[in-house]
Amino acid sequence: MMVDNKPSLVGLSLSELKEKMGEIGVPEKMRNMRAKQLWRWIYHYGIKDFDVITDMAKDLRAKLKENFTLERCEVVERLVSKDGTRKWLIRPERGIEVEIVYIPDVARSGALCISSQVGCTLNCSFCHTGTQVLVRNLTAQEIVMQLMVARDDLGEWPTPFENRQITNIVFMGMGEPLYNFDNVETAIEILSDGEGIAIGRRRITVSTSGIVPEMNRLGQIGVMLAVSLHACNDKLRDVLVPINKKYPLEELFAAIRAYPDLSNSNRVTFEYVMLKDVNDSIDDAKDLLKLIKGIPSKVNLIPFNPWPGSDYVCSDRAKVKAFSEFLFANGYSAPIRRTRGQDILAACGQLRSESVKKRASERKTD
Ligand code: SF4
Secondary structure: OEEOOEEEOOOOOHHHHHHHHHHOOOOHHHHHHHHHHHHHHHHHOOOOOHHHOOOOOHHHHHHHHHHOEOOOOEEEEEEEOOOOOEEEEEEEEOOEEEEEEEEEEEOOEEEEEOOOEEOOOOOOOOOOHHHOOOOEEOOHHHHHHHHHHHHHHHOOOOOOOOOOOOOEEEEOOOOOHHHHHHHHHHHHHHHHOOOOOOOOHHHEEEEEOOOHHHHHHHHHHOOEEEEEOOOOOHHHHHHHOHHHHOOOHHHHHHHHHOOOOOEOOEOEEEEEEEEOOOOOOHHHHHHHHHHHOOOOEEEEEEEOOOOOOOOOOEOOHHHHHHHHHHHHHOOOEOOEOOOOOHHHOOOOOHHHHHHHHHHHHHHHHO
16 A cells, blocks of 8 residues: 555554565664564554654664654544544545444454455345445455544554454455455464454354355364354355355355364354345244354344445344244354444445435536
8 A cells, every 4th residue: 555655554454564674774684573572663663654663773773764664554434432432534545435433342442343445346235245346355454443533532642452442353354265265364473463453353253145165264273263154045045145056055064064173162143134025034033043053153233234225124023022032942152243434334335325425526616
């Protein structure tokens, strides 16, 4: 990422930082040490200015300043809901906009929902992002940048050891993370490193629509798995989550059962959006139970959040409650996700869509 024609060092991996040190003439045997120092300043202290680096000589700091920046992406929009939910729309480059959402009070403190792609290829019929064409994969730097922007705004530097606001990261924003595996993996390495941002891998959840061939590889990274399930038979899932035609439920569940280290403290999360008269009956809940039997898991029931032009309606409250109670009664935790940030364009991808629309109408009136 370039700002004023200088590359930003924020969001880079350790090997990239080492390379950058080489570019400004740091001798080879010193590069690793210098890169590690920078790492600590960038990801533990969250610095925005090379001048505050106390453990590097003035001339090295001057060189860093001359050649690089510590700038973040441009924040195009920032919204704070009455309930504490925050949203940011960032612009890593012209035409590329990414939405980030901070949701307080889930898990022990707060989760940051980040994106791995701009748009998505998968066209899940209930999903707003699915209506947007895939623009491109995000780089690892752009993925990490989402956390940096959120921490800046929450004032969460240096990395606190306790009472954090962002305790968890969920890859549940735009895109299918397993279609951008390499960059997601590098980003996770940066986000979880104990010398920097230090969000442990067990607190990072990657949500997939079910890209079966990549799931084992995800398990090797040691992060938590979430699966966008939404339907319990192939016929319906083919419609709601069309990638199901390629990787049907039987294959998907074989991969889930083989996911490493599942236990009651490391559970799979199944996401299940509640769509009126589509997937919300007690018979559906029974089918769901059959599918997940024996898998340490919980089910997140998500009341559908309609967006302009969507074909579905949210299930009635009573039905969502009955569905949840049925699962609880059968030994599975099935919390109903509270609708958050209603006052700030709550549905995923909506902020970006609004911005795209706004820019299009601005162009027309130009
Ligand atoms: S639910 Fe996820 S995978 Fe499906 S279209 Fe939306 S962003 Fe893509």
